[in-house]
Structure formats: C-alpha cells, structure tokens
Amino acid sequence: MLIALAGAPNKGKSTLFNALTSGSAAVADYPFTTIDPNKGVAFVTAPCPHAEINSICHPLNGSCVKSVRRIPINVIDVAGLVPCAHAGRGMGNQFLSDVASADAIVVVSDGSCGTDSEGNHADNVVAGKDVADIVAELEAWFAKLLEKHAGRCHTLDELASKLTGINVTEAQLKAAVAKSGVADNVAAWHDKQYLEVAKHLLPESKPIVVAANKCDLPNAKENIAKYNLPYPVIATSADSEVALQRASAKGLIGYDGKTISRKQDLSPALDGAVKKLEALVAEWGSTGVDALLRQVVFEKLGLIVVYPVEDENKWCDSKGNVLPHALLLPKGGTAVDLAAKIHTDLAKGFLYALDGRTKMRLSKDTPLKAGDVVKIVSSR
Numbered sequence: 001m002l003i004a005l006a007g008a009p010n011k012g013k014s015t016l017f018n019a020l021t022s023g024s025a026a027v028a029d030y031p032f033t034t035i036d037p038n039k040g041v042a043f044v045t046a047p048c049p050h051a052e053i054n055s056i057c058h059p060l061n062g063s064c065v066k067s068v069r070r071i072p073i074n075v076i077d078v079a080g081l082v083p084c085a086h087a088g089r090g091m092g093n094q095f096l097s098d099v100a101s102a103d104a105i106v107v108v109s110d111g112s113c114g115t116d117s118e119g120n121h122a123d124n125v126v127a128g129k130d131v132a133d134i135v136a137e138l139e140a141w142f143a144k145l146l147e148k149h150a151g152r153c154h155t156l157d158e159l160a161s162k163l164t165g166i167n168v169t170e171a172q173l174k175a176a177v178a179k180s181g182v183a184d185n186v187a188a189w190h191d192k193q194y195l196e197v198a199k200h201l202l203p204e205s206k207p208i209v210v211a212a213n214k215c216d217l218p219n220a221k222e223n224i225a226k227y228n229l230p231y232p233v234i235a236t237s238a239d240s241e242v243a244l245q246r247a248s249a250k251g252l253i254g255y256d257g258k259t260i261s262r263k264q265d266l267s268p269a270l271d272g273a274v275k276k277l278e279a280l281v282a283e284w285g286s287t288g289v290d291a292l293l294r295q296v297v298f299e300k301l302g303l304i305v306v307y308p309v310e311d312e313n314k315w316c317d318s319k320g321n322v323l324p325h326a327l328l329l330p331k332g333g334t335a336v337d338l339a340a341k342i343h344t345d346l347a348k349g350f351l352y353a354l355d356g357r358t359k360m361r362l363s364k365d366t367p368l369k370a371g372d373v374v375k376i377v378s379s380r
Helices: 012-021 049-053 092-099 130-149 154-161 168-178 191-205 220-223 238-249 268-284 289-299 335-342 344-348
Strands: 004-005 038-047 063-065 068-077 103-112 208-213 233-235 252-255 260-262 303-309 327-330 350-355 372-379
Touching: 004 012, 004 092, 004 220, 004 303, 004 344, 012 103, 012 208, 012 238, 012 289, 038 289, 103 130, 103 191, 103 220, 103 289, 130 154, 130 191, 130 289, 220 233, 233 289, 238 268, 252 350, 260 268, 268 289, 303 335, 327 335, 335 344, 335 350, 335 372, 344 372
Parallel strands: 004 068, 004 103, 103 208, 208 233, 303 372
Antiparallel strands: 038 068, 063 068, 252 260, 303 327, 350 372
16 A cells, blocks of 8 residues: 655655654755655554553564554555646656556645745645645646546446556546546547546545644644535644654654653753643644544545454464564455455365454455454365
8 A cells, every 4th residue: 555645845744754764865945855765664653452352562664662553554645745746847758657546635735825836935825725736736737637538438348448557446537537527438538538537536536634743833733724625624733743753763752653642851941842842732632643543544545454363262373472563454355355355265165264352253255443452265
C-alpha cells in the first residue's frame, strides 16, 4: 500500500512526511524544496490484543508501545503541484508520475491560509482553495490519460487494461462511469465526458483526505472551520509533531503520540517551547498526525487489522513469537483472503481457519473483524 502526500509548494508536505516517518526530508520556507520524491514508512496505530492472554507481543513488522500496535505503511512525498501542472508546468509531469501508483492521496493544505496556490506568502487566501486547485489538477490529469487511451478502445474492459499503470481497476472505472452518467461507449467520449468521468474516477481509485496543516499558527482554527470540501479534513501541526518526536528522542520529555510528560528540568527556553506544545495538544487533542493516517487507512481505504498466528491457544508462531504479524485487509475480507495475504500456497490449500478467541472453525468465506486473531489450516 502507498499513500501519496500531495499539495502546492510550501504547505508543509515534507515536514508532514518527516512527522509520519520520523524521517529527514529537506524542509525550507520556499517553493519546490522537494524535487525528487521522498519515500519512507509511516506507522498506523491500532489496539494490540496481547493483554487478553496476559502476554507480551513480539512484532516482526512494526512495533507495539503500551498495547498500541504500529503497522507499517509506505508513504511518498512528491514535488509541489502548481496550477496547470497536468500540462507540464512546474514539476507537474514528475509529480503526476510519482503519484500514479498511490492507493490514497493526502492533500496537504495551509490551514493558516498564509500561502497561495503557488506556495508564496499571501494574505486573504480563501480557505481550502489550495485543495480545490490540487484536485482540479489531478482531475485534469486523469482526463488527459482517459483521452489518450479511450480512442483506441471499444469497451470499458479494454480501457481499464490501459489504466493499470495508475493503479485503477476495472471495477473502479465502471463505478466512476456509472456515477458520472456518461454512456459506456468509450470511443464516442469527448472532452467534457473525459473530465466528467475523471472527476468520479479520482476519488474512486485514490481516496482523498485533507491535512489542514499549520494548525498551530494564528487564525488557523478560524480558517479551518471555513473549509467547505467533500473530503475529510484533519487539522495537523507537522512542525509540532516533529518537535515532540525530537524532544522525546533526546530524553527531554516523554511522548507517546497523545500525551506529553516531562522527564527532567528544562531551561527557560525549552520550558517555554514545551508549554506551547502542551497548549497545542490541549487545544486540538493531538498534533493530528496519527489521526490523519488512521483516517486514510481505516476510514477512506476501509481496512482492518488482523493478527495471523500458528498456535490459536498461545497466539504465537512456530518460534513462540506472540502476535508476530499485524496485517491489513479490506473490510469484509475473509479467512481465505487472509491466507492469500500470508502466502498464495496457504490460500490454494485452505482447509479452514480457527478463531483465536472462540476456537471456532471459520470457513473460507467467513468475513473477519478488526482485531481478529486467526490461525489458518491448510494442506500446503
């Protein structure tokens, strides 16, 4: 799975990338700091059930802190997008190529409304306009790709086969066409119809969540309240999250993503900085970074966390590692889907599964629930 961070220049994309991945992407207060895409791993959080069996888990992917499991997710921060990027302006062509394989898009917006769609400092910026501009560019890009391929196709199936490079499935294309009201006579489409289908295909294939960043700046709360967008909007302060992570790494404070605790006496300057961070967390509930990732993974992409094990009683693998893996499946995913996620041979030889809590048998078509602990029994 891949989540792309998109946005106009100077909205805080690279800082948000660093906050999500504990990375070191270049950050500066001017447009096009990012030229080549930054790639890293973020960690979405979910409750870990190890306490139910009075044990301690041994994650082989991600980690677990205070019964909160951290599951790895791939993230890419791409070059800033400016108006007419789909026509090649700015870093447009490179940006669109980098975002093509994404499963979801986080559009990073300046929640303080202090920068325009070019990334320059400005006053009286309309709240959420930078998001609308980014989405318009993505729609235009999709329309351009549809136009490129549709003329050589006769059916939606044929067109879908041409769109696999941008991670679009046949089902997603057909759903977008149905929602658009455009007839499925692909060869007869024209400019307006390409764009109409594109407007539905974008959220169908790459769900969008907005990070209203810089929520720590003056007037941000008032401006974020004015956002009027058809996407979830999560207020974030990437700067604050990075500062908290770094202070925690230096042993100055304790920080678990939600609460801040002081570990030692601080100098007046550091004490003042920590007080500002405490005030931000008190006002917003958090820096919003973890909430943003959870919104993308669990709400927009509709995934659940499932824990596969080899021993349904001890919840461990063959080496005794308790709850070694936490895997993401689509809501409604079945026991055989979990088997396939582990290894295709397990799915091919699937016999049944066992619920780690009830010890009841699960058939291959049994849908799993978030937090399920499951043993797969296979002939292979």
